[in-house]
Amino acid sequence: MIIYRSHILVCGGTGCTSSGSSLLMDRFEQQLKLHQLDKEVSLVKTGCFGLCEAGPVVIVYPEGTFYSRVKVEDVDEIVSEHMLKGRIVRHLVYHHETEEKEGQSLNDIEFYKHQDRIALRNCGVIDPEKIDEYIAFDGYKALGNALTKMTPQEVVDVIKASGLRGRGGGGFPTGLKWQLCKDVAGDKKYVICNADEGDPGAFMDRSVLEGDPHAVLEAMTICGYAIGSDEGYIYVRAEYPIAVNRLRIAIHQAREYGLLGKNILGTDFSFDVHIRLGAGAFVCGEEMALMTSIEGNRGEPKPKPPFPATQGLFGLPTNINNVETYANIPQILIHGADWFRSMGTKRSPGTKVFALGGKINNTGLVEVSMGTPLRQVIYDIGGGIPGDKQFKAVQTGGPSGGCIPESLIDVPIEYDSLVEIGSMMGSGGMIVMDEDNCMVDIARFFLDFTVDESCGKCTPCRVGTKRMLEILDRIVSGKGEEGDLERLEALAESIKDTALCGLGQTAPNPVLSTIKYFREEYEAHIREKRCPAHHCRELLHLEITDKCRGCTACFRVCPVGAITGTAREKHSIDVSKCIKCNSCIEKCHFDAIIKV
Amino acid sequence: MVDNKEKFAQLRKVIAEHKDEPGPLMPIMHAAQEIFGYLPMDVQIEIAESLGITLSEVYGVATFYSHFSLEPKGEHVISVCMGTACYVKGSQAVLDKLSDSLGIQPGGTTKDGKFTLLATRCLGACGLAPVLTVDEAVHGRVTPDEVPAILSIYED
Numbered sequence: 222m223i224i225y226r227s228h229i230l231v232c233g234g235t236g237c238t239s240s241g242s243s244l245l246m247d248r249f250e251q252q253l254k255l256h257q258l259d260k261e262v263s264l265v266k267t268g269c270f271g272l273c274e275a276g277p278v279v280i281v282y283p284e285g286t287f288y289s290r291v292k293v294e295d296v297d298e299i300v301s302e303h304m305l306k307g308r309i310v311r312h313l314v315y316h317h318e319t320e321e322k323e324g325q326s327l328n329d330i331e332f333y334k335h336q337d338r339i340a341l342r343n344c345g346v347i348d349p350e351k352i353d354e355y356i357a358f359d360g361y362k363a364l365g366n367a368l369t370k371m372t373p374q375e376v377v378d379v380i381k382a383s384g385l386r387g388r389g390g391g392g393f394p395t396g397l398k399w400q401l402c403k404d405v406a407g408d409k410k411y412v413i414c415n416a417d418e419g420d421p422g423a424f425m426d427r428s429v430l431e432g433d434p435h436a437v438l439e440a441m442t443i444c445g446y447a448i449g450s451d452e453g454y455i456y457v458r459a460e461y462p463i464a465v466n467r468l469r470i471a472i473h474q475a476r477e478y479g480l481l482g483k484n485i486l487g488t489d490f491s492f493d494v495h496i497r498l499g500a501g502a503f504v505c506g507e508e509m510a511l512m513t514s515i516e517g518n519r520g521e522p523k524p525k526p527p528f529p530a531t532q533g534l535f536g537l538p539t540n541i542n543n544v545e546t547y548a549n550i551p552q553i554l555i556h557g558a559d560w561f562r563s564m565g566t567k568r569s570p571g572t573k574v575f576a577l578g579g580k581i582n583n584t585g586l587v588e589v590s591m592g593t594p595l596r597q598v599i600y601d602i603g604g605g606i607p608g609d610k611q612f613k614a615v616q617t618g619g620p621s622g623g624c625i626p627e628s629l630i631d632v633p634i635e636y637d638s639l640v641e642i643g644s645m646m647g648s649g650g651m652i653v654m655d656e657d658n659c660m661v662d663i664a665r666f667f668l669d670f671t672v673d674e675s676c677g678k679c680t681p682c683r684v685g686t687k688r689m690l691e692i693l694d695r696i697v698s699g700k701g702e703e704g705d706l707e708r709l710e711a712l713a714e715s716i717k718d719t720a721l722c723g724l725g726q727t728a729p730n731p732v733l734s735t736i737k738y739f740r741e742e743y744e745a746h747i748r749e750k751r752c753p754a755h756h757c758r759e760l761l762h763l764e765i766t767d768k769c770r771g772c773t774a775c776f777r778v779c780p781v782g783a784i785t786g787t788a789r790e791k792h793s794i795d796v797s798k799c800i801k802c803n804s805c806i807e808k809c810h811f812d813a814i815i816k817v
Numbered sequence: 818m819v820d821n822k823e824k825f826a827q828l829r830k831v832i833a834e835h836k837d838e839p840g841p842l843m844p845i846m847h848a849a850q851e852i853f854g855y856l857p858m859d860v861q862i863e864i865a866e867s868l869g870i871t872l873s874e875v876y877g878v879a880t881f882y883s884h885f886s887l888e889p890k891g892e893h894v895i896s897v898c899m900g901t902a903c904y905v906k907g908s909q910a911v912l913d914k915l916s917d918s919l920g921i922q923p924g925g926t927t928k929d930g931k932f933t934l935l936a937t938r939c940l941g942a943c944g945l946a947p948v949l950t951v952d953e954a955v956h957g958r959v960t961p962d963e964v965p966a967i968l969s970i971y972e973d
Contacts, residue, residue, distance in 0.1 A: 238955075274944050419938065422939060423939070424939070427941045460937075460940065500846075517842030652902055
């Protein structure tokens with residue numbers, strides 16, 4: 222075995238790959254060879270480091286130097302300076318304006334300091350395409366223990382005692398789910414991993430699959446042992462090609478090592494896993510719809526009961542959990558239920574991964590203990606709002622969740638507390654909005670999503686959400702009427718009560734929570750035909766103020782000839798011609814054009 | 818160029834591989850779309866007949882999932898992410914600009930068959946918002962101003 226003196230870790234997650242990390246890999250390989258360092262320095266392509274904002278990210282160990290936004294041209298310098306001479310390339314080291322001192326290594330960086338990583342523990346640490354690296358980090362140890370030292374009931378008992386709740390959004394106790402399926406008599410049962418991560422703005426499941434696919438396979442195998450199943454399916458979005466590819470590699474390697482297939486680790490237990498690709502239907506994230514889809518049908522949900530534990534895939538008993546839930550399982554079995562309960566809150570033990578996005582400095586993936594206040598996630602880890610803008614709201618739970626205003630951001634994050642304030646955990650998307658975002662438009666955006674994704678099986682969802690969208694469309698275009706808010710609320714309540722599946726039942730949440738916390742914004746749209754955030758096009762017009770120096774820049778860029786004036790005199794805009802394309806605002810050097 | 822006969826031979830091979838496993842329809846349709854680029858009617862008929870199910874079942878599945886297409890796509894497919902993170906950072910303006918520049922609505926294909934424009938669901942690259950992809954290439958932190966430059970890469 223070769224001992225390397227240094228390791229260069231290059232992020233191979235979707236974010237960094239998109240910003241060019243595979244080109245970095247090629248260049249590093251070439252440069253290391255050129256300097257004959259390829260036997261001393263190992264080059265590793267890992268999963269997501271989480272701080273996508275700073276991508277592509279390169280970390281050098283043993284120093285833990287964190288290089289950010291690395292370009293191909295920078296690689297030569299890193300190799301010749303850092304690798305050859307041991308001098309850190311300062312100007313490439315990650316440094317954020319909100320931090321006082323330069324964060325040289327991972328642990329100095331605010332973004333990582335406040336995190337506890339369980340589900341993400343191997344992401345950005347190991348090479349996900351090498352099973353040996355996973356094994357070196359205690360991989361498959363939990364499975365070995367379970368198969369050789371524990372009975373299936375003992376496994377279920379540990380998961381129950383840990384208090385782990387479903388990370389896909391519902392928060393149902395995982396141990397109880399396993400017990401229900403275990404207790405059903407049957408020769409054939411299925412284990413499913415729900416990797417149909419459809420919530421816009423949530424990408425933790427993708428990152429786990431890309432960065433640590435074996436953790437999911439190990440957990441599914443453990444689940445198979447616990448409930449008495451020999452076959453599993455992973456239903457993953459077709460939009461995640463890197464994740465699908467790494468899963469395929471992982472399954473192949475696990476089979477080669479005898480960790481999947483017949484007689485695992487020499488025991489009587491056999492288990493194998495298949496991959497099924499989704500085809501772009503949000504509703505398939507709902508468990509009943511997902512199973513209908515694997516069976517080869519339109520992914521429409523079915524009424525419950527019967528629950529999957531008794532009649533799931535192909536009518537047989539089935540246990541279904543999401544990716545992040547599974548990623549916790551091996552760790553719980555290794556360290557025990559008490560260890561897991563030592564993190565998080567009494568009602569929601571453990572950690573949760575969040576995808577931070579929108580108007581926030583550090584977009585990316587973070588994993589924090591349950592009970593952490595939203596404020597800490599947004600300001601300490603997320604680094605606050607860019608460009609001196611005012612925080613307005615944070616949206617959690619995707620199309621099923623709601624918008625949380627500033628007055629409530631000290632609320633600790635757990636399943637129940639978020640529901641109490643009209644939002645929900647969901648799969649963990651967290652989109653931050655600032656003063657420029659119109660809350661009515663955001664509600665309309667989510668409703669538009671739901672209407673598009675509604676499968677059409679039940680009337681409340683198919684027709685009800687459409688009616689709600691029509692009202693919202695009217696409001697944002699200045700045609701709102703008195704009584705619209707009451708109509709929206711009444712429709713919302715009946716949809717919540719009567720829709721068939723979770724998609725429909727939660728679809729009104731973005732509307733209800735914005736009406737609850739931002740009612741005055743709705744009223745401004747309806748009564749004054751005014752959008753306070755200056756976002757809704759049909760409710761604003763552009764004006765040139767006295768700051769104008771008459772430079773004619775706006776005049777020349779206007780595509781419809783709406784601006785008139787002579788050089789060195791204040792120009793004016795003909796609002797009847799203006800199409801509000803904002804080109805003039807972008808061109809003006811004096812901030813003289815405003816939206817009113 | 819692979820001719821149609823060759824493509825159908827590939828399709829029959831895929832069908833034979835999956836036919837006896839439980840729930841074969843979706844994997845076969847994924848493969849069929851890979852082979853043909855879309856799912857024309859004669860392909861759907863072939864799948865229905867080989868699996869012994871009705872054409873309406875195949876058509877029902879093909880139209881349910883947005884990933885499956887009944888129309889051929891353009892030479893380059895531009896997908897603008899309309900996930901929440903991209904939306905709050907202005908992806909609508911980028912989509913509008915593309916729509917204007919290409920003279921097509923989202924979902925449409927230009928007359929010369931060069932570009933198809935799609936508004937797509939979250940691509941999971943929220944750190945680069947707003948994001949668009951042209952075929953496999955990802956363009957991050959895009960502003961409407963950059964649209965002409967991006968299009969010109971693929972235009973000639």
